[in-house]
Amino acid sequence: EVQLVESGGGLVQPGGSLRLSCEASGFTVSSKFMSWVRQAPGKGLEWVSVIYSGGRTYYADSVKGRFSISRDNSKNTLYLQMNSLRAEDTAVYYCAKGIAEAGPGGWFDSWGQGTLVTVSS
Amino acid sequence: QSVLTQPPSVSGAPGQSVTIACTGGSSNIGAAYDVHWYQQLPGTAPKLLIYGNNNRPSGVPDRFSGSKSGTSASLAITGLQAEDEADYYCQSYDSSLSGYVFGTGTKITVL
Numbered sequence: 001e002v003q004l005v006e007s008g009g010g011l012v013q014p015g016g017s018l019r020l021s022c023e024a025s026g027f028t029v030s031s032k033f034m035s036w037v038r039q040a041p042g043k044g045l046e047w048v049s050v051i052y053s054g055g056r057t058y059y060a061d062s063v064k065g066r067f068s069i070s071r072d073n074s075k076n077t078l079y080l081q082m083n084s085l086r087a088e089d090t091a092v093y094y095c096a097k098g099i100a101e102a103g104p105g106g107w108f109d110s111w112g113q114g115t116l117v118t119v120s121s
Numbered sequence: 122q123s124v125l126t127q128p129p130s131v132s133g134a135p136g137q138s139v140t141i142a143c144t145g146g147s148s149n150i151g152a153a154y155d156v157h158w159y160q161q162l163p164g165t166a167p168k169l170l171i172y173g174n175n176n177r178p179s180g181v182p183d184r185f186s187g188s189k190s191g192t193s194a195s196l197a198i199t200g201l202q203a204e205d206e207a208d209y210y211c212q213s214y215d216s217s218l219s220g221y222v223f224g225t226g227t228k229i230t231v232l
Binding site: 035037044045046047050058059060061094099101104105106107108109110111112113114 | 123154155157159161166167168169172173178208210212213214216218219220221222223224225226
């Protein structure tokens with residue numbers, strides 16, 4: 001059974017940093033593409049970042065240059081390093097496992113429960 | 122700012138049918154990228170509802186169906202039930218952004 005468990009959220013001051021983790025079980029993170037998706041309080045879903053099986057990474061314009069996605073194959077864990085945090089980064093952050101039949105695109109068939117990040121002084 | 126547009130809300134009585142539209146553009150839905158749909162019950166993580174425009178994962182009732190045409194897609198729910206009350210999001214890929222895009226979300230209310 002596929003499981004994704006996020007951790008690392010919390011309260012951080014503007015300009016601060018935080019690292020989120022997503023521990024996976026039931027599959028190998030390096031064999032699938034993995035993403036972070038966030039949801040601000042009372043708002044919709046916003047895609048944040050992706051890491052493909054080959055290692056390429058992409059980011060939403062809103063976080064480019066501040067966030068970094070990575071994975072540790074030995075720990076079967078996905079990470080999101082978040083630097084220079086802003087109030088508008090406040091959200092529940094979900095990790096999601098992707099499936100693509102061919103080329104770019106695809107969908108997210110498994111989601112974690114989410115971890116709340118609050119950026120406030 | 123979402124690239125895919127959905128109506129904010131849709132409502133229907135139990136047993137009725139409702140449809141949610143998802144409108145995109147030439148770099149996402151119109152570029153032949155597939156559309157997928159998620160259901161988010163209050164306080165929970167999104168759940169995959171439809172993938173590849175019109176395919177249901179195991180366990181999703183056949184009351185839910187999807188379609189795609191041109192730069193738009195639709196999610197249809199027939200025989201509306203109280204437990205269908207949730208937020209629904211469409212999702213695709215955008216070649217100009219080199220990333221994934223979600224719809225603005227639609228709240229379904231069962232009257």
